[in-house]
Amino acid sequence: MPAKVVTITSGKGGVGKTTATANIGAALAQNDLKVVCLDADIGLRNLDVVLGLENRIVYDLVDVVEGRCRLKQALIRDKRLPELFLIPAAQKRDKSAVSPSDMVRLCNELREEFDWIIIDSPAGIERGFRNAIAPTDIVVVITNPEVSAVRDADRIIGLVESEEKGPARLIINRIKPSMVRKGDMLSPEDVLELLAVELIGLVPEDEGVVTSTNRGMPVVMDGRSRAGQAFRNIAQRLMGAEVPFLDLEEGGGLLGRLARRIRQGGD
């Protein structure tokens, strides 16, 4: 079966696009699915270092597009997860080196070889974003429970709809349940009500993300990490499974109630 293309995007930088791409890709690969993660952030490449593959780059996305190498030569296989591959972004070029139709052509070639293609979109709403959504089947918008990130997510969701790539699905990342409880942070319910899109993941703030990124190891490989569990659940939902949302508070707080409400209301 040809691959499904998923684009992870956000508008605002620093909300967790690259972390989400690496971890969703790794979690799908843990399920014995053949996955390629594609870094579309040309000029600001980072997916390689988050995946711990930075020392193995020979060719990059722009080399493929400009014909300096064959597609297979740019694919880096992750030795820990043999089903996981990376196509890195070029570091010394800019977004104009690739066009949306280049991305469509590249993904059409990859579709035959893989089960999933996960694209890490650059921040912003310009060329890089257009490149990242051109070949996509599913757009996943990631945000944090903060006003600037939610506003940018709303803008991106609108653009995705107008490009007829919708409906977008939402990940709310870096939730701090203790702050939500005190009324110091927008709750997942608040964010969902504001953005009015389908939820695909709730990821708690987790220091394990920082430490595992330091080691170049996706946090989904750490069985004890809550964020890792959340990303594994997102992968399951992409695969079509119905997985309850993490109850981030013992005894069922806001998130528990939200999860239950979604389960009741979901299709």
Added chain:
Amino acid sequence: MKLFQQLIGRDRSSARQAKERMRLMLIHDRVDMSAAALDKLKDELVGVISRHVEIDVGAVRIEMTQDGREQRLIADIPLRPSRRRGSG
């Protein structure tokens, strides 16, 4: 008293303020219309309608609301009873 303060505190919680601000901001972002532009629209609408029927200008309410990802312009325009009642 403590409970009362807690309730007050919750009412003014930063998350609540954030949500309220965002609700209005997103509506204006989505339709690309500022609060000032909406006021202007309201004035013009009042002008047009007033030419046809007498309205209670002070009580006119025009607001944008959110319905899922769709925005709606809701106008509530109270009419004044006609002064030219039948003089039968």
